[in-house]
Amino acid sequence: MIGVGLLGLGTVGSGVHQILTNKRDYIKRKLGEEIIIQKILVKDVTKKRKYHVDNFLLTDKFEDVLKDSAIQVIVELIGGEEPSFSYIKEAIKRGKHIVTANKLIMAKHGEEIVRLAEENSVKVYYEGSVGGGIPIIKTLNESLVANKIERIYGILNGTTNYILTQMTEKKVDFKDALKEAQNLGYAESDPYFDVSGLDSAYKISILSSLSYETFVDVDSLYIEGIERIEPEDIEIADELGYVIKLLAIGKRLENDKLDIRVHPTFVPKNNPISRINGVYNVVQIHGDTVGEIMMYGQGAGEMPTASAVVADIIEVAKNIKYNISNGLINNLQPHTLVSIDEVENPFYIRLMVNDKPGVFAKIAKVLGDNNVSIASVIQKHRLTPVVPIFLRTHPVKEKYLNQAASELSMIDDVREIKNIIRVEEL
Amino acid sequence: MIGVGLLGLGTVGSGVHQILTNKRDYIKRKLGEEIIIQKILVKDVTKKRKYHVDNFLLTDKFEDVLKDSAIQVIVELIGGEEPSFSYIKEAIKRGKHIVTANKLIMAKHGEEIVRLAEENSVKVYYEGSVGGGIPIIKTLNESLVANKIERIYGILNGTTNYILTQMTEKKVDFKDALKEAQNLGYAESDPYFDVSGLDSAYKISILSSLSYETFVDVDSLYIEGIERIEPEDIEIADELGYVIKLLAIGKRLENDKLDIRVHPTFVPKNNPISRINGVYNVVQIHGDTVGEIMMYGQGAGEMPTASAVVADIIEVAKNIKYNISNGLINNLQPHTLVSIDEVENPFYIRLMVNDKPGVFAKIAKVLGDNNVSIASVIQKHRLTPVVPIFLRTHPVKEKYLNQAASELSMIDDVREIKNIIRVEEL
Numbered sequence: 067m068i069g070v071g072l073l074g075l076g077t078v079g080s081g082v083h084q085i086l087t088n089k090r091d092y093i094k095r096k097l098g099e100e101i102i103i104q105k106i107l108v109k110d111v112t113k114k115r116k117y118h119v120d121n122f123l124l125t126d127k128f129e130d131v132l133k134d135s136a137i138q139v140i141v142e143l144i145g146g147e148e149p150s151f152s153y154i155k156e157a158i159k160r161g162k163h164i165v166t167a168n169k170l171i172m173a174k175h176g177e178e179i180v181r182l183a184e185e186n187s188v189k190v191y192y193e194g195s196v197g198g199g200i201p202i203i204k205t206l207n208e209s210l211v212a213n214k215i216e217r218i219y220g221i222l223n224g225t226t227n228y229i230l231t232q233m234t235e236k237k238v239d240f241k242d243a244l245k246e247a248q249n250l251g252y253a254e255s256d257p258y259f260d261v262s263g264l265d266s267a268y269k270i271s272i273l274s275s276l277s278y279e280t281f282v283d284v285d286s287l288y289i290e291g292i293e294r295i296e297p298e299d300i301e302i303a304d305e306l307g308y309v310i311k312l313l314a315i316g317k318r319l320e321n322d323k324l325d326i327r328v329h330p331t332f333v334p335k336n337n338p339i340s341r342i343n344g345v346y347n348v349v350q351i352h353g354d355t356v357g358e359i360m361m362y363g364q365g366a367g368e369m370p371t372a373s374a375v376v377a378d379i380i381e382v383a384k385n386i387k388y389n390i391s392n393g394l395i396n397n398l399q400p401h402t403l404v405s406i407d408e409v410e411n412p413f414y415i416r417l418m419v420n421d422k423p424g425v426f427a428k429i430a431k432v433l434g435d436n437n438v439s440i441a442s443v444i445q446k447h448r449l450t451p452v453v454p455i456f457l458r459t460h461p462v463k464e465k466y467l468n469q470a471a472s473e474l475s476m477i478d479d480v481r482e483i484k485n486i487i488r489v490e491e492l
Numbered sequence: 493m494i495g496v497g498l499l500g501l502g503t504v505g506s507g508v509h510q511i512l513t514n515k516r517d518y519i520k521r522k523l524g525e526e527i528i529i530q531k532i533l534v535k536d537v538t539k540k541r542k543y544h545v546d547n548f549l550l551t552d553k554f555e556d557v558l559k560d561s562a563i564q565v566i567v568e569l570i571g572g573e574e575p576s577f578s579y580i581k582e583a584i585k586r587g588k589h590i591v592t593a594n595k596l597i598m599a600k601h602g603e604e605i606v607r608l609a610e611e612n613s614v615k616v617y618y619e620g621s622v623g624g625g626i627p628i629i630k631t632l633n634e635s636l637v638a639n640k641i642e643r644i645y646g647i648l649n650g651t652t653n654y655i656l657t658q659m660t661e662k663k664v665d666f667k668d669a670l671k672e673a674q675n676l677g678y679a680e681s682d683p684y685f686d687v688s689g690l691d692s693a694y695k696i697s698i699l700s701s702l703s704y705e706t707f708v709d710v711d712s713l714y715i716e717g718i719e720r721i722e723p724e725d726i727e728i729a730d731e732l733g734y735v736i737k738l739l740a741i742g743k744r745l746e747n748d749k750l751d752i753r754v755h756p757t758f759v760p761k762n763n764p765i766s767r768i769n770g771v772y773n774v775v776q777i778h779g780d781t782v783g784e785i786m787m788y789g790q791g792a793g794e795m796p797t798a799s800a801v802v803a804d805i806i807e808v809a810k811n812i813k814y815n816i817s818n819g820l821i822n823n824l825q826p827h828t829l830v831s832i833d834e835v836e837n838p839f840y841i842r843l844m845v846n847d848k849p850g851v852f853a854k855i856a857k858v859l860g861d862n863n864v865s866i867a868s869v870i871q872k873h874r875l876t877p878v879v880p881i882f883l884r885t886h887p888v889k890e891k892y893l894n895q896a897a898s899e900l901s902m903i904d905d906v907r908e909i910k911n912i913i914r915v916e917e918l
Contacts, residue, residue, distance in 0.1 A: 212806065355507070362786045394523060
């Protein structure tokens with residue numbers, strides 16, 4: 067019998083509880099051993115719950131879980147930084163194996179946790195922290211072990227993908243799409259964590275750390291959210307053959323520097339990533355031997371994430387049952403991040419200008435003077451004195467583009483730079 | 493040091509040799525142990541090869557590999573049924589672990605091989621047998637272990653997917669697309685194995701066996717190839733909102749019967765599978781907890797498949813190094829296949845009829861009399877006495893559809909039933 071202590075009984079915790087309860091016989095048959103939940107840490111033991119949970123399992127004291135000698139695996143599903151981080155560290159020091167879906171902790175403190183686990187001869191699994199039920203971490207760690215990973219592209223946040231999909235398909239604006247996502251429970255009442263790109267940044271930092279055998283601190287990354295995307299941007303993207311996605315990018319450049327960032331991106335329609343809509347997540351990986359592979363699935367939600375967490379629990383249980391103590395070795399190497407100023411991309415620029423002769427010539431001169439060359443221009447005829455211009459540039463370093471943008475904004479007839487969005491040809 | 497014996501040095505074998513040679517230091521660092529190729533079985537030791545291979549490794553006698561006590565893992569990459577099957581069995585009996593990419597053997601003899609391996613306390617890995625570098629077998633075995641699998645859909649053959657993609661995008665006919673695929677090396681000079689659907693059938697039989705904890709004999713499956721697809725079918729599919737794909741289907745029905753088959757299929761354009769083009773493979777899985785997940789990648793070729801084979805070799809090496817002897821338990825259960833006659837699908841039918849009043853009424857009556865109800869009809873105006881009619885039906889059991897088709901062909905004004913293709917709404 068393998069004893070499990072559950073920390074947290076929210077969305078994912080309830081899912082894990084249900085699977086381990088409903089599939090107990092099946093798991094016993096697969097594993098040759100029972101997995102039993104011994105204790106569940108909750109805030110309020112008297113709270114009414116949607117599903118039946120045996121009352122004697124519940125406790126509001128972490129000590130009860132930590133000190134239960136029948137518990138070999140602690141499953142952290144509280145989320146957030148504290149007290150989860152402290153709980154995980156204490157559990158490791160007590161020799162408990164850890165399963166968690168906590169992206170924040172793995173992105174901010176993954177290096178410390180993995181080192182602490184090694185010192186205490188326990189293992190830490192965290193498949194549920196990225197991409198819900200998509201087995202991306204196992205794939206990177208095991209199936210692609212013969213590969214030097216070159217690039218990762220991901221849509222790693224279901225909330226923002228849902229919002230952008232609604233904006234694209236129903237032509238609604240950001241605020242209305244957000245409101246609908248909140249009504250459907252796809253977005254939190256405080257949506258900052260999702261729409262700012264932060265959630266995606268935690269996840270790409272975890273995937274980049276694994277892919278490039280290093281530890282990428284999420285605080286060092288360039289992150290931009292989707293708040294400034296307007297229906298007009300999406301419409302022009304469509305005309306130019308692109309879809310706007312909040313893309314998480316993790317590349318190893320030729321000089322071995324890492325280029326890791328999260329921002330709204332023009333994705334070409336012919337790339338399958340552009341077709342992944344709604345709350346789905348997707349990860350596309352390029353390895354030197356496997357070429358391109360892509361995995362997609364529901365990126366969040368009770369059951370998909372619980373599916374990944376339970377797979378991790380069964381893996382740990384297998385290790386305990388057969389006394390398996392070692393796996394592949396990760397020698398984390400230091401890395402250098404490329405500065406966002408030095409990153410080279412094509413850009414899309416939306417400007418509002420006075421509808422007068424000669425304005426475009428001024429814009430073109432400023433761009434040319436700053437090494438920015440124009441790939442295409444769209445100008446829509448309007449019966450207004452102020453009209454939009456949509457530009458797509460050839461690839462150019464961000465520092466030149468930024469300098470050009472600042473000079474453009476000083477031209478009298480340029481009323482406003484509405485948006486600048488990176489284009490990724492993938 | 494872990495010793496490997498390679499059987500076969502063709503496309504995939506060369507890829508494995510290159511990876512194990514070029515990445516020897518990297519693998520040693522990851523595994524904490526060297527993996528060394530000790531012997532390679534080839535047909536002709538004097539043959540000139542594209543890549544350098546140390547001559548002393550080569551032998552044309554299987555005995556040399558089998559009896560080499562430094563070899564713990566035998567990697568079978570010859571393909572085909574014999575002598576591969578005998579070699580694998582002899583190797584297992586000698587206590588060697590097996591890695592293979594041989595779909596034919598796993599689909600036809602998988603049950604016997606797995607049982608023999610258990611008796612001899614060795615392991616058999618075969619990730620490379622399905623989907624090239626896509627880690628689909630590990631995902632089913634490990635990551636989705638908490639799931640009851642409900643359905644698998646796959647495009648599992650790159651050759652036929654390339655041909656259908658060319659027919660769709662360039663509006664060429666089957667013969668020309670096949671010729672081009674052969675010129676590019678995507679199709680064999682004898683393309684039967686691919687275009688008949690047999691290759692896909694081997695693969696869906698392997699995936700269904702794993703998903704439904706049983707052994708599905710490929711000889712019991714309904715299999716139909718792509719030879720009869722014409723540009724006109726593809727054009728009408730497009731008009732109706734579908735793409736024609738050679739789909740491999742493995743479903744568990746509500747009565748627990750299995751519905752496993754391979755045939756050309758109308759796939760809705762809004763399903764991402766419809767966008768997987770060229771030589772790419774894709775697998776879409778529905779599990780009761782994870783929901784829908786999808787994985788795609790290059791389904792064949794030297795390096796993608798070698799990537800999967802080397803991951804398996806490293807897994808075996810890890811097991812040997814750390815003396816890991818056990819994993820999850822597969823109790824293969826018997827199963828009942830549903831007969832193709834009882835399978836219920838919408839159908840697309842293309843008929844050539846005399847352009848006379850009253851013909852369509854006769855067709856509609858025959859369909860109605862046989863419980864086949866029409867969902868949509870397209871009739872194109874032509875200046876010829878014989879015109880095509882395109883029908884899409886509502887879901888109906890195959891036996892009714894077949895009876896209707898046989899009666900339709902007896903109507904005087906029906907000149908020919910050109911094609912009948914199943915529609916899958918996924």
